[in-house]
Amino acid sequence: AQSVTQPDIHITVSEGASLELRCNYSYGATPYLFWYVQSPGQGLQLLLKYFSGDTLVQGIKGFEAEFKRSQSSFNLRKPSVHWSDAAEYFCAVGDNFNKFYFGSGTKLNVKP
Amino acid sequence: GAGVSQSPSNKVTEKGKDVELRCDPISGHTALYWYRQSLGQGLEFLIYFQGNSAPDKSGLPSDRFSAERTGGSVSTLTIQRTQQEDSAVYLCASSLTGVGETQYFGPGTRLLVL
Numbered sequence: 001a002q003s004v005t006q007p008d009i010h011i012t013v014s015e016g017a018s019l020e021l022r023c024n025y026s027y028g029a030t031p032y033l034f035w036y037v038q039s040p041g042q043g044l045q046l047l048l049k050y051f052s053g054d055t056l057v058q059g060i061k062g063f064e065a066e067f068k069r070s071q072s073s074f075n076l077r078k079p080s081v082h083w084s085d086a087a088e089y090f091c092a093v094g095d096n097f098n099k100f101y102f103g104s105g106t107k108l109n110v111k112p
Numbered sequence: 113g114a115g116v117s118q119s120p121s122n123k124v125t126e127k128g129k130d131v132e133l134r135c136d137p138i139s140g141h142t143a144l145y146w147y148r149q150s151l152g153q154g155l156e157f158l159i160y161f162q163g164n165s166a167p168d169k170s171g172l173p174s175d176r177f178s179a180e181r182t183g184g185s186v187s188t189l190t191i192q193r194t195q196q197e198d199s200a201v202y203l204c205a206s207s208l209t210g211v212g213e214t215q216y217f218g219p220g221t222r223l224l225v226l
Contacts, residue, residue, distance in 0.1 A: 004154075006154075032211070032212050036217075043115075043116075043203075043217045043218060043219050043220070044155075044203070044205075044217040045217075046214050046215070046216075049214065051212055090154060090155065092155075094211065094212065096211060097167070097168065097211075098143065098160050098162070098167075098210050098211045099157055099160065099168065099171070100145070100147075100155075100157050100215075101157060102147075102154040102155035102156075102157070103154050104152075104153055104154040105153075105154050
């Protein structure tokens with residue numbers, strides 16, 4: 001069965017430091033891959049998505065993610081974190097039948 | 113409105129009562145999704161509509177859950193005989209056509225079953 005694993009429940013980084021959030025998935029074919037962010041009191045917002053083509057995708061707010069088929073990973077990165085990035089981040093996989101599977105989320109805390 | 117709206121925003125009910133949750137998708141979006149987010153958990157996919165049809169209902173947690181969509185627009189998620197484990201945030205999302213499209217999420221309905 002399809003599944004998404006985000007191994008880090010909580011991450012704390014200092015403002016200005018780089019960030020990498022991990023995501024591993026289990027899916028037989030090439031999946032549709034997404035990263036969403038959920039800020040306190042806010043709805044889920046799409047950061048970026050990957051369907052095909054260039055395995056490094058750029059998103060909003062300076063985020064990027066790289067699809068690595070050999071590792072079944074789609075890690076999210078940002079070179080320099082801002083205090084406003086503190087939120088919960090969800091990785092998701094979509095299959096060809098329009099079903100979606102979300103990871104359990106990673107809560108990001110940003111230290112001043 | 114411009115975004116996905118859901119009502120009510122909060123619902124407190126007693127165990128055993130039925131509840132209806134409503135979702136208004138973005139105008140023109142043919143695909144509509146329901147998810148459940150329990151405390152500290154990720155999103156659990158419940159059901160997906162393409163137009164008024166739900167091709168696969170296997171994601172619904174039990175036969176107490178049902179969903180419908182009318183006119184290719186508004187959708188309702190109904191939970192009968194609510195149980196305490198149904199307490200969660202129920203999220204609705206819509207997308208333009210479906211597979212691979214960006215989903216736009218509503219603010220959710222926070223359900224508390226006492």
